[in-house]
Amino acid sequence: MGAYITRRLLINVLVFFLITVVIFWLVHKAPGDPVAMMVPADQLNSGSAAFIAAKRHELGLDQPLILQYWHWLVNALHGDFGYSLTNGRSVTSLLGERLGPTIELMGTGLLLSLVIAFPLGIVAALRRNTRVDYAATMVSLGSVSIPAFFMALIAIYVFTVRFPLLPSSGISDPSAPGLADSLRHLVLPALILGVANSGAYMRYVRSSMITELGADYVRTAEAKGATRRRVVVRHTLRNSLIPVLTYVAANLPQQLAGAVVIEQVFAWPGMGQLAISSVGRHDYSVIIGFALIVAVLVLISSLLADILYTLVDPRVRLG
Amino acid sequence: MSAIGLDTPAPGAVRRSPGRRAVRRFLRHRMAVVSAVVLLLIVLAAVFARQISGHDPNATDLFATRTGPSGDHWLGTDSTGRDVLARLLFAGRVSLGVGVAAALLSVAVGTVVGSLSGLLGGWVDQTAMRLADVFMSFPSVVVMVVIAGVIGPSVTAMVIAIGLFQWPQSGRLVRGVTLSVREQEYVQAARAVGAGPLWLVRRHIVPAALPPVSVVATIAVAQAIGLEATMSFLGIGVQPPAASWGNMLTDAQSLTVIKTMPWLWLPPGLAVAVTVLAVNFIGDGLRDAVDPR
Numbered sequence: 001m002g003a004y005i006t007r008r009l010l011i012n013v014l015v016f017f018l019i020t021v022v023i024f025w026l027v028h029k030a031p032g033d034p035v036a037m038m039v040p041a042d043q044l045n046s047g048s049a050a051f052i053a054a055k056r057h058e059l060g061l062d063q064p065l066i067l068q069y070w071h072w073l074v075n076a077l078h079g080d081f082g083y084s085l086t087n088g089r090s091v092t093s094l095l096g097e098r099l100g101p102t103i104e105l106m107g108t109g110l111l112l113s114l115v116i117a118f119p120l121g122i123v124a125a126l127r128r129n130t131r132v133d134y135a136a137t138m139v140s141l142g143s144v145s146i147p148a149f150f151m152a153l154i155a156i157y158v159f160t161v162r163f164p165l166l167p168s169s170g171i172s173d174p175s176a177p178g179l180a181d182s183l184r185h186l187v188l189p190a191l192i193l194g195v196a197n198s199g200a201y202m203r204y205v206r207s208s209m210i211t212e213l214g215a216d217y218v219r220t221a222e223a224k225g226a227t228r229r230r231v232v233v234r235h236t237l238r239n240s241l242i243p244v245l246t247y248v249a250a251n252l253p254q255q256l257a258g259a260v261v262i263e264q265v266f267a268w269p270g271m272g273q274l275a276i277s278s279v280g281r282h283d284y285s286v287i288i289g290f291a292l293i294v295a296v297l298v299l300i301s302s303l304l305a306d307i308l309y310t311l312v313d314p315r316v317r318l319g
Numbered sequence: 320m321s322a323i324g325l326d327t328p329a330p331g332a333v334r335r336s337p338g339r340r341a342v343r344r345f346l347r348h349r350m351a352v353v354s355a356v357v358l359l360l361i362v363l364a365a366v367f368a369r370q371i372s373g374h375d376p377n378a379t380d381l382f383a384t385r386t387g388p389s390g391d392h393w394l395g396t397d398s399t400g401r402d403v404l405a406r407l408l409f410a411g412r413v414s415l416g417v418g419v420a421a422a423l424l425s426v427a428v429g430t431v432v433g434s435l436s437g438l439l440g441g442w443v444d445q446t447a448m449r450l451a452d453v454f455m456s457f458p459s460v461v462v463m464v465v466i467a468g469v470i471g472p473s474v475t476a477m478v479i480a481i482g483l484f485q486w487p488q489s490g491r492l493v494r495g496v497t498l499s500v501r502e503q504e505y506v507q508a509a510r511a512v513g514a515g516p517l518w519l520v521r522r523h524i525v526p527a528a529l530p531p532v533s534v535v536a537t538i539a540v541a542q543a544i545g546l547e548a549t550m551s552f553l554g555i556g557v558q559p560p561a562a563s564w565g566n567m568l569t570d571a572q573s574l575t576v577i578k579t580m581p582w583l584w585l586p587p588g589l590a591v592a593v594t595v596l597a598v599n600f601i602g603d604g605l606r607d608a609v610d611p612r
Contacts, residue, residue: 011449015449015453018453019453019457023465026465026466026469026470141596141599141600141603142596144599145541145545145592145595145596145599146591146592146595146596147545147548147549147552147565147588147591147592147595148549149548149549149552149568150568150588150591150592153568153571153577153584153588154588156574156577157577157578160574161574161577161578168574250455250456251456253456253457253458253461254456254458256458256461257458257459257460257461260460260461260464260553261460261549261552261553264553265572275461275464275468276464276553276554276555278468279464279467279468279472279554279555280554282468283468284468284469287464287465287468287469288465290461290464291461291464291465294457294458294461295457298453298456298457301456302452302456
């Protein structure tokens with residue numbers, strides 16, 4: 001098991017470096033000079049070439065590309081992603097203060113999608129090819145097909161406009177802070193994120209359960225007098241849990257992509273919202289910092305999936 | 320072959336080609352058939368956009384902004400007085416076009432990489448499958464955020480981003496088919512008489528992979544249409560004044576619009592939802608048709 005994990009770790013680290021090279025290359029493909037964007041147009045036209053050169057030097061933009069990459073990577077690995085090109089604040093602190101809300105939203109969303117997916121998937125598998133199964137399949141197809149932002153708009157229409165029960169934007173109300181207020185703000189975004197992701201998980205739970213229900217040990221357990229309930233709870237659910245969780249782990253980066261959309265609709269102050277608003281401002285350093293964090297998440301989730309995978313399959317663990 | 324008589328049906332059996340049987344199975348999937356009809360209507364509406372709407376999708380009328388549905392503007396007008404129906408129909412061209420183009424790209428890349436990976440094996444296979452993992456887990460929305468932020472958003476970039484980050488699904492499938500096909504005796508025979516890898520891919524692997532790939536390709540179209548809408552909604556996809564279902568909804572990000580002007584956000588949202596659902600149902604039907612179990 002150790003050897004397998006070590007090998008995967010090495011491959012993943014290699015892949016991570018490849019991703020950073022691509023990201024860095026993209027940055028330098030960018031048209032326009034970041035310095036030119038920091039200098040007011042009238043100054044630029046009046047020919048403050050010395051000032052621009054000084055700025056370029058200060059930002060290290062006059063060094064060879066490979067050196068720039070190296071400095072950038074070393075700094076990034078130390079948690080220093082440089083400074084925002086629009087407001088001069090450090091990217092680390094800008095992204096850092098957005099990390100909490102994003103994790104809160106992603107975590108709650110993930111929990112909700114599992115809470116929806118597991119019962120639906122199990123029931124659909126137990127009543128395969130009945131109306132219940134078809135209904136569950138419809139629900140999951142709907143969740144996969146309807147774009148999350150459209151679901152969000154409908155939810156806002158129902159729960160904020162039509163029946164003013166829940167707030168539709170922000171993370172808290174400064175005039176009435178508190179746990180209850182935070183929870184109220186969390187409900188809609190987390191629910192939509194959860195529903196949007198539950199469809200894919202439900203299908204996975206269903207097919208995983210169907211595979212397990214057809215296994216020989218189920219027949220053995222039933223022959224020994226175990227009830228259906230006991231078979232499901234004690235045997236098939238446990239066995240299908242790990243492949244499903246492996247899938248969930250591998251899918252974490254996609255969850256983040258979903259959160260980007262939800263944050264934008266609900267004005268949730270997370271990393272995704274920051275990244276989207278940075279696109280409009282051409283704030284490369286923030287966008288790159290965000291991309292790096294996603295790359296790290298890709299790395300972690302793939303490792304997590306690998307580890308979970310070794311737990312399921314003894315051939316990998318022992319081989 | 321038929322000269323030897325291999326194709327002659329057994330006496331008394333009704334002769335049906337595999338393709339015909341697949342069509343019959345597809346027609347038995349009720350939702351898939353309904354979806355195919357719905358999708359056909361949507362495609363026709365997009366193709367005949369100009370004839371149906373009778374308005375220019377980009378003609379502004381600043382004296383009639385955000386007016387409700389009327390005899391002249393069936394779905395009302397938007398914030399610069401453009402006809403919503405005209406924009407909806409022309410947006411359909413963009414959304415469907417991006418969806419199909421991105422899906423074709425992903426299937427093309429997947430077929431090439433998957434078949435070579437399966438045929439050649441070894442380190443080529445290892446590398447390709449590792450890359451597949453990475454492309455699979457790196458979300459294309461984030462890729463588009465980076466591209467849009469650094470190079471600027473464009474439809475071409477979006478098609479490439481969606482296409483390149485979706486190839487692993489068809490790639491793995493084609494690799495699997497290749498691995499099983501290459502052990503078949505007819506392939507061994509072809510190799511023995513000197514068939515090269517390209518010939519094998521064209522003559523034997525692609526035909527064998529086509530039915531399952533068509534399912535994956537259909538689902539890829541659905542995903543691509545949804546992704547395009549999402550990206551355009553976020554402002555990193557199709558840029559105004561060109562209309563897409565996604566960017567028509569960008570306007571709807573205010574409570575006033577959601578509350579009082581449903582004609583601005585319901586039609587494009589429903590258009591995406593119905594189209595993606597229909598394509599997914601067709602994919603479901605195709606799966607039943609090519610893979611009877």
